[in-house]
Amino acid sequence: MSAHQVNTWAAASPQGRLDKLSYISPTLPHTHVQIQISHCGLCASDVHLIDGDWGDASVFPQVCGHEVVGFISQLGAEVQGLQLGQRVGVGWYKSACLECEFCRMGDEQHCSALIATCAHGERGGFADYLTCDGRFVFPIPERLTSEHAAPLLCAGVTVYTALKRATRPGMAVGIVGVGGLGHLALQFAAKIGCRVTAFSSTAGKRDEALLLGASHFVEMTGPVDRPVGSEDLDFILVTSAAACNWPSLIAKLRPRGTLCFAGMPPPVTLDISAMMYKTLSVTTANVGGRQDIRDTLAFAAEQQIQPWVQQWPMDQVNAAIDQLRLGHVRYRAVLHNPVAIAPGVFAPAPPVC
Ligand SMILES: [Zn+2]
Ligand SMILES: [Zn+2]
Structure with missing residues (x-):
């Protein structure tokens, strides 16, 4: 299968606007698939990469996009379990060794041979095509639309993996x-x-929070009071990147409770003696392993969990980034390539000599 041209949107320099940039993707390896991208989510991590916040992770021109959904438009001869034309997704990483200690325990995201989808010089999903290792491509359940599946591949798997590991029915959970x-x-x-x-x-988010499944809402301004009718919490998942009144949140946890960070707030100072008194734990969430991604897609499809998305055509990626920077997106931005949004419609990238 021949080399082909990929058309992307790339930042030429840190904090730069994205411009069109094409590159030649080499001949498809037998183990890989080419995906014609229909949708790609825009994640806060993409903005960190564009801004050069994470050092070597950004390589300019930087092509972001790691919540990729599309159709398999070329299939390597050795790829198993996938079909030409199948609707699939790719998340934060697109390959790993599958042999090391972490890969064997299903934590492929910690593999030292990990290949990220759009960091360290890899060019991601703000593009018309993406080529990746077939073992890191996930079929999208029929019940999920592509625009709803895209944000599940990074944002969704991050929060669901933390919750499925730490919680069970009946537990009292706080989402910050x-x-x-x-x-x-x-x-x-x-x-x-x-x-x-x-x-x-934001007090105005009360109704939305209740609609999304909360039974109590607490407006956090200054110290956090216990909401009327609520109880102490077993698990608190911090999803915001904002600083918070950590001592009063810690005070909400029951003995053996856990404070887990999925968002990335500024450095946090914690009162260890107060935590020790209740044997509290602090942990973090990340993008999960391959099985976590499959579990997230399956659970979301089964339970009809639906990201709230705002969509932009791929060529308006800069407008979407502006809205994300302003905090105006409700609640995930998804880019789409109009030519490929109908299920089953795909075309391999034309070969180049
Ligand atoms: Zn590995
Ligand atoms: Zn992400």
């Missing part, structure tokens, strides 16, 4: 932040069967 991650976490936690309290600094 009602935004790109938080609005998904509220839905997942409620569908797991947890009793959910939403925390937000």
Whole structure:
């Protein structure tokens, strides 16, 4: 299968606007698939990469996009379990060794041979095509539309993996932040069967939080009071990137409770003695392994969990980024390539000599 041209949107320099940029993707390896991209989510991590916030992770021209959904337009001869034309997704990474300690335990995201989808010089999904290792491509369940599946591949798997590992039905869970991650976490936690309290600094998000599955809403301005009718919490998932009154949140946890960060706030100072008194844990969430991605897609399809999305054509990616920077997106931005949005419509990229 011949080399082909890929048309992307790339930032030429840190914090730059995205412009059209084409590159030649080499002959498809037998183990890989070519995906004609129909949708790609826009994640806060993409903006960090565009801004050069994560050092070597950005390589300019930087092509972001790691919530990729599309149709398999070329299939390597050794790829198993996938078909030409199949609707599939790709998340934060597009290959790993599958042999090391972490890969064997299903934590492929920690593999030292990990190939990220759009970092360290890899060119991601703000494009018309993406080529990747067939073992890191996930069929999209029929019940999920492509625009709803895209944000599940990074934001969704991040919050669901944290929740599925730490919670069970009947637990009292707090979700801090009602935004790109938080609005998904509220839905997942409620569908797991947890009793959910939403925390937000925006009082106007109360109705939305309740609609998304919270049974209580707490407006966070200054110290966080216990909401009327609520109880102490077993697990708090911080989904916001904003600083917060951490001591008063810690005070909401029951003994053996856990504070888990999925958002990335500024450095946090915690009162260890107060935590020790209740044997509290602090942990973090990340993008999960391959099985976590499959579980997230399956659970979302089964439980009808639906990201709230705003869509832009791919060529308006800069407008979408502007809205994300302003905090105006409700709640996930998704870019789409108009030529490929109908299910089953795909075309391999034309070969180049
Ligand atoms: Zn590995
Ligand atoms: Zn992401």
